[in-house]
Amino acid sequence: MLLVYGEPVLSSAGAASRTGAVGMELVAALAAHPGLRDAADRLKATLETRISAGREGAPRHVYVFQREYATVDPARVELVGTDEATTCIGVVIRNNRTGMTSVSHMDFPKIVEGGLKQMLELLGDDNAPFDIHLIGGFSDASTKVVRSSGTKHIKQEGYSYPLCCKIVEVLHKSQQQFHLRSFCVLENNTMADSHGNALPVIGGFVVQTSSGVVTPASFDMNSRCPDEVVRRIRVSVCSYDPTWQGRLLETYDTQCDVFRIAPACWMPNWADIASSLNQLSDSEVLMQCSTSPAAEPPHFVENERRIWKYLINNPDWEETFPKHKPRVFHRTSDGSWSRYS
DSSP: OEEETTEEOOOOTTGGGSTTHHHHHHHHHHHHOHHHHHHHHHHHHSOOEEEOSSSTTOOOEEEOOTTBEEEEOTTTOSEEEEOOOSSOEEEEEEOTTTOOEEEEEEOOGGGHHHHHHHHHTTSOOSSSOEEEEEEEOOOOOEEEEEEETTEEEEEEESSHHHHHHHHHHHHHHOSSOEEEEEEEEGGGGEEEOTTOOEEESOOOEEEETTTOOEEEEEEOGGGSOSSHHHHHHHHHHGGGOGGGTTSOBOOEETTTTEEEEOOOOOOTTHHHHHHHHTTSOHHHHHHHHOSOGGGOOTTHHHHHHHHHHHHHHOOOHHHHSGGGOOEEEEEOTTSOEEEOO
């Protein structure tokens, strides 16, 4: 159940009988809620935090890539967050009694239900409501009129909108109570560039685990660790791996503060596909490989090319994941990561 300022968010009786209608109705109500709009405005006005790894005294952090999640213990981790979100939506769920915090980077409606179950597994099972924040995505949808059986329907096409509707619908139907603290999504997270292209205002955030405070954030390349390229590859190939259907990618061991990069497989012909893609121009890469070409950060194409070069050089996934075991990384005394062998 979703709560806003202590009050349950309700859907109409008629919406429950129509597929997807509950999510659409609730998203419209939440987007127009004055308190949530004010909270989104405050978040957008907050100075962005830049997360850099390797400097002395840097806080211990955990980074979450697209389609990953991590649940962290405030006794072990000071910051947890994600960035590079355009049409994706970041979800934060926090148990205020314990400080246990789970962050995911959702990218597709079909992983929402299973993904939220994964996020809740280690947050505790007491009856206290959890705080939740939804941040990311933007108004990338165009409105289309669809006529069926003589009836006119309004359909939103795009990526962020159906994803947001699914997240809200699943939270609404849950027995767990969630206090919605941030709803900085869709039109509440949209601006336009000089050419009139819609862009997200906030594409990344970080959570202070001790306080639960959420602020906009970006991460430098060294802080998106460990095992950055392999984790990016998992995002690309997991849709074809039945192991990960309907689930978020497992990445981080909460109890041990260890990264366990669970294996994902790819076919040998991915090397040929990667070689072909690597021949594209930068503009062609954006158009063919992004859900939002005008909204991508400057390093998007570079990251894609690093993925393809790895696949070209490593066509056999079992060499990356010998014996189908996770790649394990331990945190060192200076806060960096070392691979366990």
